Amino acid sequence: MKTAPTSFPRWPALPGLRQIVVVFLISLLIAWVTTPVFQSPFWLVLRRTTFIAMVMLLAFTVSGTWRLQWLPRWIPHWLVRVAAVCLLAPFASLAAYVAIAGDFMSFIKANNLLSGFATSTIFALFFGPLVAVAAIKREDKQRERADRLQLELEKSALEREVLDARLRLLQAQIEPHFLFNTLANVQALVESGSDNAAPVLRHLIAYLRAAMPRLNDADATLENEMQLVSAYLEIMHMRMPDRLQFELQLAPELKDLRFPAMALLTLVENAVRHGIDPGTEVGRIEVGGKRDARSGMVTLWVADTGIGMAETAVPGTGLTNVRARLQACFGKDARVDLHEQTPHGLRVELIFHSGAKT
Structure with a gap:
């Protein structure tokens, strides 16, 4: 040496x-x-x-x-x-x-x-x-x-500390929102006397064991997020097998991209709860992501064929926090776009530059 x-x-x-x-x-x-x-x-x-x-x-x-x-x-x-x-x-x-x-x-x-x-x-x-x-x-x-x-340098370090504190605060608001909604779904399944109650509960326990260590993971990636989304949709599919279909399609080059934990999952949960669950027809949820090679812009989407968004609806806590956390992680130019689908349904897109970080 x-x-x-x-x-x-x-x-x-x-x-x-x-x-x-x-x-x-x-x-x-x-x-x-x-x-x-x-x-x-x-x-x-x-x-x-x-x-x-x-x-x-x-x-x-x-x-x-x-x-x-x-x-x-x-x-x-x-x-x-x-x-x-x-x-x-x-x-x-x-x-x-x-x-x-x-x-x-x-x-x-x-x-x-x-x-x-x-x-x-x-x-x-x-x-x-x-x-x-x-x-x-x-x-x-x-x-x-x-x-x-x-x-x-000191100002940059201080801004980073403030940003980390802001991310922790926003994530702390997301976690109970997600957990309480999931438990409410299980409660409804049990109260209805469904035969799938016990299997769903077992899958939920396994899911929470995998998800809980990642709730405060500052190094979470899109691949981690898609695993949680897949596990959640599997549980929801067991709850309503005849009414929910889903498809996941994430570009391979985006798997290692740093991404706010639970942010994409919140949009999927909203699609199930406010789009598919209230309807009577078979619903479909598509979750995916791609990156434009020329501009470097990344687009993630959660699209459903549910009942869509009412004209009087306003963004809830989950969507507001997703937008705030996305901008905190990728810069103020990051945005959340909502598009009505034909004949019905909603498509939520997260658009940001993969190289932009505050």
């Missing part, structure tokens, strides 16, 4: 490679411009300018890391950094010229070196603060960008 190479973190007070390269390029430009002023070889001016600039860069980075406790709090930190650069400029220039002279006394006796020292100091005090202020502004922009990104 390979181990990752050990990395040694850079001490925060030391300048980074990018800063060093930028300062060297600035030194190169200043040396090229000021060489005629000093009347010295370019390489000598460049060496002296680079040394002074690097010392000032070190003062800039160190003062940005340390916060002197004895300074009044009302003094802005950027002013401290600029002052540190200006303070080190004469000493860096002095050190550069003393090194050229060989010792301090030789430097004092050389008039040309003294004038060069004064000129270098003036240039350092002019260019140093300008570069320092520009660097501080750039750091502030980077810090603001990082803070803004962090805020967006």
Whole structure:
């Protein structure tokens, strides 16, 4: 097993490679411009300018890391950094010229070196603060960008938590609605004295054992949902074998699609309860789904040949929650469409983009 190479973190007070390269390029430009002023070889001016600039860069980075406790709090930190650069400029220039002279006394006796020292100091005090202020502004922009990104990440995480809480609340409203309606159907079957009461009850118990662990399953898929729909319709078919037929047809590529648990089952339950059950004729329920390869839009449907929707009917709790949960999972563009069928019946379509998630 390979181990990752050990990395040694850079001490925060030391300048980074990018800063060093930028300062060297600035030194190169200043040396090229000021060489005629000093009347010295370019390489000598460049060496002296680079040394002074690097010392000032070190003062800039160190003062940005340390916060002197004895300074009044009302003094802005950027002013401290600029002052540190200006303070080190004469000493860096002095050190550069003393090194050229060989010792301090030789430097004092050389008039040309003294004038060069004064000129270098003036240039350092002019260019140093300008570069320092520009660097501080750039750091502030980077810090603001990082803070803004962090805020967006925290906001996104908070929105995700709110969304999860909303989904749990909506699902909590769906669960008792489904369970009570199913138990009411079993009660009606038992009270009617049907011979299918005992088999249906056994199938219901087996169904609930399979369904209960999935009621709060955040990773439920369409394949899980179709299994529950199939089990529910089998139970309803046993209850009214001569009046209910059904067909399931889900495109294979949609089986692993994440889908709100119990949402499709709620529509099937409504189709049985409000469409097939009140009628006297043989009814048929079709449940299916497909995806448009070009647009990526997914369409799921529950169609029945029951009595249809009355003109005065309004969407109930189940349908309202299905729409809310669908939009919470796939975005605000997800919708629930209701279509009357000919000669009678209702088709409910869930339409959403499989890649859209809030």
